[in-house]
Amino acid sequence: MEKGSAAVARTAVNVGRTDTMTASTWRWLATAVAIAIAAALPFWLRNYHVFELTMVMIYAIAVLGLNILTGFNGQISLGHGGFFAAGAYTAAILMHRYGVPYWATLAPAGLICFVLGVLFGLPALRFEGPYLALVTLAMALATPQLLKYFDTWTGGQQGINLVKPMPPAALGLNQDRWIYLIALLALLIAIRVAANMLNGRTGRAWVAIRDHPIAAAAMGIDTARYKTLAFGTSTLFTGVAGALSAFAVGYVSPESYSLFLSVSFLVGSAVGGISTIGGAIVGGFFIQFVPNFANDISDAAPWAIYGLAMLVCMYTMPHGVVGTIKPVLMHLVQRAAAARGNRAQRSG
Amino acid sequence: MHELLQQVFSGLAAGSIYASVALALVMIYRSTDLVNFAQGEMAMFSTYIAWTLVNAGLPFWGAFAITLVVSFLGGMLIERALIRPVENAPVLAAVVVTIALLLIFNSVAGWIYSYTVQDFPSPFPDRPVFGALITTRDLGVIAVTLIMLLLLFLFFRFTSTGLAMRAAAQNPASARLCGIRVGHMLAIGWGLAAAIGATAGIMVAPVLFLDPNMMGGVLLYAFAGALLGGITSPVGAVIGGLVVGVTENLVGTYLIASQLKLTVALALIVLVLVFKPNGLFGTAIVRRV
């Protein structure tokens, strides 16, 4: 008897272990394939589409930043367009005024936006809900004005025209493909970093603060520190995205970073799934492509179509695309694993 | 000194515009706990309806009354059909829905009425008083705003519907147990807000000129004013709106770098909020563990 049940138990454990290994191998494989396809795409597509996909990835990184702050940490932000602009202008000014090579501007852009985010996050600790929305909104509104005012640095309303990054001659790529690959690398790093933070201690603290700030504080989490860290991390991501957008578009101006950009990020977040990482990519696609589709559908009132698309998404998937699909997928995977476990048990 | 007074009065006139839209924002927040980003565009659309009626030959006050009724019904319909589905969804979904409404109303108005600026008649004659400090029309706008505030106050305080609405907003579950039809209360809340917005739009259009983008800037200042005063307080909304108007004017006048007017005005508002995070008259949300 003892031997039998021990054997069953061992088999079950073995089965469990095999399942975990298979699951994670599958995941690893799927990710590798996805990355390979993404890296190969620019060589199959025409330049214009490569450019479009580059913008998708750039928006995805920006939206990922917003997801960290609003989705995982519960602090709403209507001002991320301002941080996007800060990153873009940092890169532009460094490249244009100081001749810094483009690849060396990403780190400063991220760092400056991190500092800005922390500085912003400190007073933001006092605010919640609509009040925080107003404070971040103020940031989004002030940004174009500030950019126009400090015109010796920013070029004022004329903006700054940039020389787009040139690929190293040895690689034989054209500009669009090169920038695409840079953006892809940045996106992958961003996802990796975000995943590490979110699945780790910091992420758990953030979620705890979002869901039950009082309980979190009672458990010894330094809410102030984590909330400011969330802000800084979020703006770091968005700032790097901004710098990348300066490379891709080749021009920065105050008109490029209006309130509508901040709103678009929020919409992209919500549609993709605010508390997910994958949702950021969906959000990037939404922001980039749906306005164009809307324009194709209706010449007369395209933004009404865009609004309708938003409504449809929110009604059918209030937690966003990934937010809705992921639990369903997990459920199916678990059911499949359980079924396999049962079968193994019965046969073992 | 004369200029200071002029700026203050100018600010009060502009501020009363923000105050009236802020009232509508507060109305919706109190009844459904949502900030309605589409409030400005709804008001603009109502104003276009009034404009169509006036152009068709109706007298001003007749058009005004019809527009109010249509807006009230429209607001209720929007709540029922468009907001209800995301009632139990995460707050962000509802926010995105209101943003979508903003885009839809703006786009449809531009499509139907084009983007050319239109004239809108004012019920008040436009004569300068008090030595050209303010015009009778501006006084009219302020008066209407204060009347709306008074009516709202009376409504909430002294009518049973008002009481039911307050109950439904504060604690929907208990309210239901008391027999209050919470769904109806929410719809009425939106209807009232839409009517207030329509009034605001009609008062404002003669001043700002009617075009689909009329309310864009106003909404931002109204939002700031509503929060400055406390998003839960109608009185706060009006005072907040007026303060924002006057601050904006004074900053614009006396700040050397007047190109930073908006930035500085917003910074001042944020500064006030830092000291009073729930606005001047708002109630702190006490969360019990």
Place this chain on the structure above:
Amino acid sequence: MSPRTLTSWTLSAAGLLLAGGLAYAAGQYGPGASDAEIKLGNTMPYSGPASAYGAIGKAEVAYFNMINEQGGINGRRINFITRDDGYSPPKTVELVRKMVEEDQVLALFNTLGTPPNTAIQAYANDNKVPQLFVATGADKWNDPKNHPWTMGWQPSYRIEARIYGRYILANQPNAKIAVIYQNDDFGKDYLTGLREGLGAKADTMIVATKTYETTDPTVDSQIVSLQGSGADTLLTAATPKFAAQAIRKVFDIGWKPNHFLTNVSISVGAVMKPAGPEKGVGIISAGYLKEPTDPQWANTPEYEEWLEWMKKYNSAGNLADGNNVYGYSAAQTMVAVLRGCGDNLTRENVMKQAASIHDLKLPMLLPGIAVSTSATDFAPIDQMQLEKFDGTTWQLFGDVLSGSGS
């Protein structure tokens, strides 16, 4: 070989050569051009704060429709692709890239806005795509040496402001000038041009300036402030809605300055009437196009032609909106250039034709003003005439002035 055979051989050979040459010449095509159509690309702000200018795009669509119905250009129909960029430069870049790389347009025409056009200028010049008749009054489009593929159309804002500056200098040398301007390239150009027109006296004559943003609900506060500066002359560099507010406020506070108004906001229907026509009496502006509400053009054949076109092809357009005259005239310029290309529809030739317009008189240009370009002059229209509002319409006065040079 008999002389006859030789002659016939020679003649046939010559005939063949000629035919071959003609066949070769008939239809040299760059991207976007073929026997059947010519593709043009355009971006306009059909949404957002600048959406009032979308009427220009609609007018151009209507004009090209009319040309197509009348047989097109040398038998080819114009395929005018216009898209909404919401006045956002990154969007403009994206849309223009699509039009050049996917739709393969022959040329870009009348793309609107200074930041949008700045964003695509490098791309257009690098890819040798004509960026023609851009719909902005910035000065920098007249730079054939550095940007040989970019050309403006309308008199620049600086040219216009210089005209005002010189007028003030000549007629009111002791004026104290206040300026209200939109806080962007459009507004700032007016201030710059005014200073250029005033020359050395600019610093002493300009006593106060105030700006506003397009998100500002009103400009009343700025006007009050400017009155407080003691100025007796005012330049309003504001877009239609804000110009109307400014005109009204100036009157309401009892201020009676010499008031100069940007040409962008002279529309009687969109600005002067809403402001209150009696409040705008005496305001001076400068024009180059005929105002559609001006009764002096009412029964002239050019106006009748425009009116007929409006009714038939652009019926949704507002008859009092000057944007419809602008779009009409710009489109006519483009058509003239395309016609001049004949069967050689390459991008190079389009640019060459655009840079050799000699004294083209468009029906809705003010008399005395014509479109002219050359290899060194990429400012097609640089003449304007001063006009004064009399309560009903704008009365032209003085000579046609050229604003070029300082």
